[in-house]
Amino acid sequence: MTAPLELPGWTHTYSGKVRDLYVPADLPAGGEPDRMLVVASDRVSSFDVLLEPPIPGKGELLTTLTLWWFDRLAGGDGGPGIPNHLIPDAEIPAAVRGRAMVVRALRMLPIECVVRGYLTGSGWGEYQASQTVCGIHLPDGLRNGDRLPAPIFTPAYKAPQGAHDENISFERTVELVGVEHAERIRTLSLQIYERGAATADARGLILADTKFEFGVDADGVVTLADEVLTADSSRYWDAAAWAAGQTPAERMASFDKQIVRDWLAAHWSREGEPPTLPADVVERTAARYRELIERLAG
Incomplete structure (x- = not known):
């Protein structure tokens, strides 16, 4: 990973797989920031490892789509403001303009709020073994990629850096954050998914599943944070391909880094250093990110 940028007025404090966080440079030592700068990079990860090279323009596309969704969910789509x-x-530093946001600092809840409207991914694996997804019993006879009878909330515990997130029950969520916050993030997650799915449907897309993060502000309000309904946090499929497809690959033509996942799965044993991504894989992945934002936001 390249060293984080030095940005005027800001001090780098943390780097994740994709995002870099900064706090105000004038923050006293040991002080708690009231705002942060979140910078989305072009880095790409799969199977919990960072890959090379990055996907050109990815950070700007993710940020642009998050801002577009924030506006719609705040009431721009006619729904209640979230x-x-x-x-x-x-003010955004010039070096990261277009791929950064200044946000209020929150007390983040350690829950990854996953909503699934379709059966796929790790949910499909669990369903095959037990006819459940995160402990929620589902009807028999479902296929990989099928729509669920209703969207389901399947939270995960956000593990400390370096560890894997853990799928948990709603009861465990209550233990971690309390009943009031647990019920609130479940309600908000399902509401946001439904609104996102309706918007996607109107544009010939399927929002198969997605994940959200929430924090609590200084007034105790549960607040949507981080990215929202992007290609990195969601599975979007082409609705026409899904309807006509006979195989999972045909049905689930996704607008995310699935191209990267598929290539890496075929060329790496998950031991040692991962191979460098070929140019055509990088180019096709970047094109899918661009196509998604063009179809959603124009």
């Missing part, structure tokens, strides 16, 4: 942590019209 609070988010964005500070509108904040």
Whole structure:
């Protein structure tokens, strides 16, 4: 991973697989920031490892789509306003303009709020073994890629850096964050998914599943944070391909890094250093990210 940028007025404090976080440079030692700068990089990861080279333009596309969704979910789509942590019209350093947001600092809840509207991914594997997804019993006879009778909330515990997230029950969520916050993030997650799925459907897309993160602000309000309904946090499929497809690959033509996952699975044993991504894999992945935002937001 390349060293984080030095940005005027900001001090780098953390780097994840994709995002870099900064706090105000004038923050006193040991002080708690009231705002942060979130910078989305072009880095790409799969199977919990960072890969080379990055996907050109990915950070800007993710940020653009998150801002578009924040606006719609705040009431721009005609629905009730859902609070988010964005500070509108904040000054962004020139070096990261277009791929960064200034946001309010929150007390983040350690829950990855996953909503599934279709059966796929790890859910499909569990269903084959036990006819459940995260312990939720589902009807028999479902196929990989089938629509579920209703969207389901399947939370995960966000493990400390370096460890794997863990699928958990709603009861465990209550133990971790309390009943009030657990019920609130479940309600908000399902509402946001339904609104996102309706928007996608109107544009010939399927929102198969997605994940959200929430924090609590200084007034105790549960607030949507991080990215939302992007290609990195969601599975979007082409609706026409899904309807006509006879195989899972044909039905689930996704607008994310599935191209990277498929290539890596075929060329790496998950031991040692992963191979460098070929140019055509990088180019095709970048094209799918661009196509998604064009179809959703124009």
